[in-house]
Amino acid sequence: MSLVYSLPLFCIVLGLVSAVVCSVLPGKWTRYLCFGLTGLVFAMSLAVLFAAVRAGENVLYPMGHYPHPWGNEIKIGVLEPLFSAVFALVLFLCVLGGRTQLHDDIAPEKENLYYVMVCLIQTALLALVYTNDLFTGYVFVEISTIASCGILMIRQVGRTTLASVRYMIFSLIGSGLFLLGIVFLYNVTGHLLFPDLKRVISALWQAGQYRVAMIAAICLITVGLGIKSGLFPFHLWMPDTYGYATPSSAGILSGLVSKGYIFLLLKIIFDAFGTKVFYDSGVQHVLYWLGLAGMIAGSVAAMGEQDVGRMVAYSSAAQIGYIYMGMGISPTVGMVAAMFHILTHALTKPGLFLSVSQLARHTGGSRTLTALQGTARLDRAAGVAFLLGSLSMIGIPGTMGFLSKYLFARAAVRVTPLTLYTLVALAVSTILNTFYFTRALIRIYNRPLRPLAKDNAPKGSFCTAALGFGLINIALGIAAQPLVSLLEQGIGIF
Amino acid sequence: MLQTLWDNRIQCVAMLLFAVGFATLLLHPNLMKKIIGLNIMDTAAYLFLTSIGYIEGRLAPIVTNASTDPARYANPLPAGLVLTGIVVSVSVTALMLALTVRLYERYHTLDLDKIYLMARQEEEGGV
Numbered sequence: 155m156s157l158v159y160s161l162p163l164f165c166i167v168l169g170l171v172s173a174v175v176c177s178v179l180p181g182k183w184t185r186y187l188c189f190g191l192t193g194l195v196f197a198m199s200l201a202v203l204f205a206a207v208r209a210g211e212n213v214l215y216p217m218g219h220y221p222h223p224w225g226n227e228i229k230i231g232v233l234e235p236l237f238s239a240v241f242a243l244v245l246f247l248c249v250l251g252g253r254t255q256l257h258d259d260i261a262p263e264k265e266n267l268y269y270v271m272v273c274l275i276q277t278a279l280l281a282l283v284y285t286n287d288l289f290t291g292y293v294f295v296e297i298s299t300i301a302s303c304g305i306l307m308i309r310q311v312g313r314t315t316l317a318s319v320r321y322m323i324f325s326l327i328g329s330g331l332f333l334l335g336i337v338f339l340y341n342v343t344g345h346l347l348f349p350d351l352k353r354v355i356s357a358l359w360q361a362g363q364y365r366v367a368m369i370a371a372i373c374l375i376t377v378g379l380g381i382k383s384g385l386f387p388f389h390l391w392m393p394d395t396y397g398y399a400t401p402s403s404a405g406i407l408s409g410l411v412s413k414g415y416i417f418l419l420l421k422i423i424f425d426a427f428g429t430k431v432f433y434d435s436g437v438q439h440v441l442y443w444l445g446l447a448g449m450i451a452g453s454v455a456a457m458g459e460q461d462v463g464r465m466v467a468y469s470s471a472a473q474i475g476y477i478y479m480g481m482g483i484s485p486t487v488g489m490v491a492a493m494f495h496i497l498t499h500a501l502t503k504p505g506l507f508l509s510v511s512q513l514a515r516h517t518g519g520s521r522t523l524t525a526l527q528g529t530a531r532l533d534r535a536a537g538v539a540f541l542l543g544s545l546s547m548i549g550i551p552g553t554m555g556f557l558s559k560y561l562f563a564r565a566a567v568r569v570t571p572l573t574l575y576t577l578v579a580l581a582v583s584t585i586l587n588t589f590y591f592t593r594a595l596i597r598i599y600n601r602p603l604r605p606l607a608k609d610n611a612p613k614g615s616f617c618t619a620a621l622g623f624g625l626i627n628i629a630l631g632i633a634a635q636p637l638v639s640l641l642e643q644g645i646g647i648f
Numbered sequence: 649m650l651q652t653l654w655d656n657r658i659q660c661v662a663m664l665l666f667a668v669g670f671a672t673l674l675l676h677p678n679l680m681k682k683i684i685g686l687n688i689m690d691t692a693a694y695l696f697l698t699s700i701g702y703i704e705g706r707l708a709p710i711v712t713n714a715s716t717d718p719a720r721y722a723n724p725l726p727a728g729l730v731l732t733g734i735v736v737s738v739s740v741t742a743l744m745l746a747l748t749v750r751l752y753e754r755y756h757t758l759d760l761d762k763i764y765l766m767a768r769q770e771e772e773g774g775v
Contacts, residue, residue: 289729296736300743307747313767315750319760322744323682327674329740330689333733334666337696340726341659 158205161198169277181265188269192246199239229286233644251508251619252402259309259400274301282414305403317394328381335374348425379419383412386448389471396467401511405504424648429485442482448475453586463521491561498554505623509539515610528602539620544591553631658699665692690737701726
């Protein structure tokens with residue numbers, strides 16, 4: 155086996171070690187360490203991606219001295235390094251862009267603790283992406299929950315503590331159901347590694363044995379991870395969580411942590427249940443309809459929101475709905491659309507959160523539509539970042555958002571029974587998105603109602619991050635074909 | 649039917665406990681009781697796991713010089729999973745307790761509904 159396949163494990167260990175080292179370093183150095191970590195993970199993931207694309211097949215990397223089926227292992231295909239590279243990049247840009255605001259939001263002596271949590275999230279994301287073992291997945295889901303709660307509650311302003319309690323309760327309910335699902339599966343099959351699970355599950359399914367128990371397990375795992383990632387009707391924790399967190403945290407939580415759970419679910423569907431069993435079980439209909447409902451409900455709630463931060467948060471609920479709808483459509487075209495949308499949302503939403511909070515720095519922290527009026531005239535960089543993010547979320551051609559919607563529509567047309575519902579929902583949701591994002595855009599570019607604070611000009615770090623998000627979005631929006639074919643190749647061998 | 653239930657009585661009790669814990673975590677307004685519910689829920693899952701690992705008449709899976717025959721021992725994996733799970737649930741409980749202490753210091757109550765009400769009033773007062 156080539157040495158390059160050891161890099162994912164090395165990244166995971168590096169993340170854990172960095173988290174430990176961060177706890178004893180002073181604040182400034184932890185920041186550099188965190189940047190270094192994300193940069194290294196990004197570079198190593200790209201290297202693994204090149205090797206994997208060239209190899210064109212999955213590689214199972216055993217860990218420790220115990221072989222399959224006793225030992226633990228990680229799986230390296232095309233999708234795993236691709237997603238871990240994007241996640242590392244987004245994490246880097248989130249931390250970079252929210253740096254100034256972070257200084258205002260948290261006590262200086264706690265800065266290193268923030269980066270401990272960020273390193274842990276990076277580790278957990280890598281582990282969720284690469285793992286080939288159900289229980290390892292559970293452990294890292296919990297690590298990611300604890301670290302997310304950490305980066306949320308570290309800002310001790312207003313209602314953040316309350317928001318973190320709410321987030322934790324929903325997360326814990328999700329993990330409880332997920333754990334029970336794992337226990338059911340283990341009880342029925344006696345395995346925890348994905349390939350063994352898949353083998354036993356499909357054999358049992360064909361023989362018609364333990365169907366109820368397996369459907370229950372599939373439901374529990376899907377719903378558990380669905381709750382944690384904010385699937386309708388469990389999205390109610392989102393506005394508080396994203397609205398009150400410091401912008402870096404809001405970006406990380408909405409763009410990455412929820413995507414990590416969704417990616418784990420995708421892996422479980424493909425590798426552990428097998429698409430045939432999953433799409434025979436009927437659970438995909440639940441995902442489809444809940445996703446559809448989430449698309450509309452999230453957008454309607456966003457329309458009624460006067461606080462722009464919370465509006466963007468509700469829009470996240472709608473975007474998560476898109477992803478689950480794609481998963482419900484079909485295991486091929488629908489999944490490609492869902493995965494593309496995971497990337498779109500991860501590369502767009504953090505930029506929106508960062509720019510909203512940068513705009514709010516000119517209003518003394520108030521994020522209501524009236525307060526933000528005219529801020530984009532004063533703060534060009536934040537205004538442009540918000541504009542690009544909004545255009546992508548609406549789905550204007552030339553951005554990733556447009557391609558997501560195109561892929562969803564393509565998937566809908568190929569799967570005939572669902573074509574009409576999907577297309578109507580896409581259209582309605584796009585209209586609603588256009589409505590509330592345009593309303594916010596008109597406000598921020600309008601003449602200011604009251605004098606704005608001018609001394610909070612955006613720092614270079616914010617501009618770099620905002621520009622980074624915008625440029626990547628447009629670049630991938632124009633030249634998306636390589637990415638889409640990578641996704642298709644990845645799903646082919648998943 | 650009854651025979652099946654009786655054969656799987658430990659698993660049935662575990663499911664019952666899980667439901668009790670789940671409902672408490674989801675519905676009870678008191679934060680302390682929510683945390684207790686969380687622990688009941690997790691423990692129920694561990695009980696379920698342990699019960700499938702236990703095989704009547706077999707030894708604990710620790711190899712002594714008596715025998716290395718695997719057929720003499722119970723399944724060690726569920727016990728390992730339960731240990732890992734306990735570590736996870738202890739850390740989550742600690743975090744929830746810390747959050748509860750913070751909320752109590754600020755609002756002087758453990759009732760989540762009341763805390764929401766106060767937070768909303770605070771916010772409206774602030775604006």
